[in-house]
Amino acid sequence: MTMSPPSPLIEALQQAVGAAHVLTEGDLSAYEHDWRRRARGRALAVVRPASAEQVAAVVRACVAHGATIVPQGGNTGLAVGSVPDETGTQVLLSLRRMDKVRAVDAANLTITVEAGCILQNLQGAAEAAGYLFPLSLAAEGSCTIGGNLATNAGGTQVVRYGNARELCLGLEVVTAQGEVWSGLTGLRKDNTGYDLRDLYIGSEGTLGIITAATLKLYPRPAAKLTAWAAVPSMQAAVDLLGLAHARLGAGLTGFEVMGQFALSLVDKHYPQLRVPLFKESPWCVLLENSDHESEAHARALFEQLLETALEGGCVTDAVVAENLTQAKGLWHIRESIPLAQAEEGLNIKHDISIPVSRIPAFVEETDALLAREIPGVRLVDFGHLGDGNLHYNVQAPEHGDAKAFLRDEEDRINTLVFDAVARHEGSISAEHGIGSLKAAKLPHYKSAVALGLMRGIKQALDPQGLMNPGRVLTTDSTGTGGNPR
Template sequence: MNTELTSLLRAAVGDAHVLTHEDPSADLSAWENDWRKRAQGRALAVVRPGNAKEVAAVVKACAAAGASIVPQGGNTGLVVGSVPDDSGTQVVLSLGRMQAVRAIDAANLTVTVEAGCILQNLQTTVDEAGFLFPLSLAAEGSCTIGGNLATNAGGTQVLRYGNARELCLGLEVVTAQGEIWHGLTGLRKDNTGYDLRDLFIGSEGTLGVITAATLKLYPQPAAQLTAWAAVPSLEAAVSLLGLAHQRLSAGLTGFEVMGQFALSLVNKHFPALRVPLWAESPWCVLLENSDSESETHARGQLESLLETAFEQGIVSDAVVAESLAQANGLWHIRESIPLAQAEEGLNIKHDISIPVSRIPAFCTETDALLQREIPGVRLVNFGHLGDGNLHYNVQAPAEMDARAFLQTEEERVNTLVFDMVARYDGSISAEHGVGSLKAAKLPHYKDPVALSLMRAVKLALDPDNLMNPGRVLTP
């Protein structure tokens, strides 16, 4: 136990906001356990600062002591990137107390918010002010803005609004040396040198600590309509996407694809959700039309789109939500797939991106490869077809123990899938990040010049490798 360091940490943030194992009443498990239960670490301390100055003081104390720091938001990540190792020497820097929405600039269409603010709370706050913050994902009730930016989160509306990077205009960051970069600009044009903001977004806490951000807002749409369509193939789903782009243009804000087996798991484990059309079709699509004119106009566009799709044979059946409650129910089915898969047993998750035009061929070839290599393997394929991001997950054969499958087959399955992703000019991480789970894989699939540049950036900004070491880049 480094008593000198913990004394400095207590002085920086107050005794009540430094938790250690020396205190028998302190339970650090919420900060030390990975959300997917893939890893359990042991922290020297969990420190909960209340503002950027306190974060800076914590970072300076840790840097002086040579103690590495693990920044943490909602701890909902999927690549083991926000929990400490088991050495008992790392400091978990939890941003959970920094939750304020500092300001909404209506004329500039921006909001400035602290890193610990839960995404859903931000959505509600700006909605009450008459605006839309379009970042939306399944973990929005617990994930935080800082974590969203640190991983460059995607979600269901990337098709229209882009990833977290595209939604951010400025940052406040504490550097690895404990200095504060005051970069909370709301400017959409600023050509005064390197774009430092984009270095920190997606860096997973390896370069510095994001403490606040200025984000883009949008006017609320006059109407949002959701449709659920059964399609005969992935090729048909891609054709429907093209038709939706043509007919709905910027109004197309969501386009999700879900395989039959993925939906069968929701039907099995959450029958009350009443999954539509899944039993009769190999694939279903969930699409959303956001309209600035009226619900009547939006419904007319959507119905015209579906009529044309029926005529072309790319949709076999469809349901259009008649109310907001029905629309939310359809989206809830989509967002319940990971939960249903967890109920089915441990599994191997992949968060990949492929050019949309090549997704059908990728799935055909990779499905066949996996089923040939592991007879009976079950594929849980779903995701954001509109932006080329699939959650191409692998479930053990029904008769095989899931934990044994994970232990014996994960490395082989990952290599088979990632090699195919590379063949199809894709990425092994679309929106979840690299963390420690994929760090050793990155050198095999990332351009060597790109990796060299990334290492140079890391060395320049964090020369002592104290910021979330072992994540993204291996030593």
């Protein structure tokens, strides 16, 4: 049987990266399925460049042939922002081959890596050089730094070190025209015009393709201690956070809150993890104290904090990890909540941020609202209370039809939750991004002025609309967007 010749676009892509790295046949599901299995697309081709110059050549080929491009890193996103659509016309550009650590500048406290570098490998390279790269999240063994920057990822250390944006000093980016912007400066001060770096961070590949980054390093702490505390209410958790800020200062590097039902799922599906203190308490908190003096100093501060909290009533019981193994075990419980929720069945995820002071009122109001509107609904509340980010997830009623629940109730639940977020002056996406999952909702919760500015930026940088279309902004060209509910 005679094979038909490749199309001109496929030939151009093969010339750009080599025929072996343009995949058009076989099992491409690892690239075409999103991590949550919410969507399955079909790529015209999966292209795997090895350098910024090859990425630029791929973009130029796509521009010449009018093909849209979907950039992809580790494909661990939760907002369906890095898989192709179902048309079979999009080029999926995988950055996984671009995984090198280019340089460590110890005096400048920076590390420069390529976009496909897995976050855990980046952490390891920093540690091998004697430093800390603090970005940490559950998917760190498979997510890439390019994807982290494209979504402005957060994780468990934001309370001290900030989101990915705060950890980045410079970028290398391939533009929508196929040019390479080399902005890998390690400067902490540079007032020479618009901040292009911050424009590309968080843009989810809709303006250009991040190919490398220069990132901040920090001295490694002399000691790191972890505590697990039971608290009687969300307000008590907020009070404990304030006390921790006052007593630990910059040493407070983690502050996570976990609801009783969320922890009961971990206990149910992973009983070997031995979840402490949750059966008698509606909420538990996980605290981390990083100390640059000594373990004895860190432990003394921690014990003083917890003693004051117990006396004040914002903590009812607490345990402090005695060693690194115990500390990792406590963190493993927290990180297992999404996995336990998946084991329980299909669910509706929300990644929201609220001013910390308003979180107790939001939770009380929205819990009651959902319970009233959908009898039997189960709420999986947990997240990064230290920076006001909740994963306010909704599980189908027990013994119900979870698929039917998602089909019939997801849009209504999203609207109820997002309206409550807007009433409390929050954001419908804290760290996961908008992707395609929330793109249609964004115009209801972003002002028309803000959406107009965003569309103007998109038009200026990607006038042909080839970069990850349908993500963040909908294809509506009117720019009206709508007003917050």
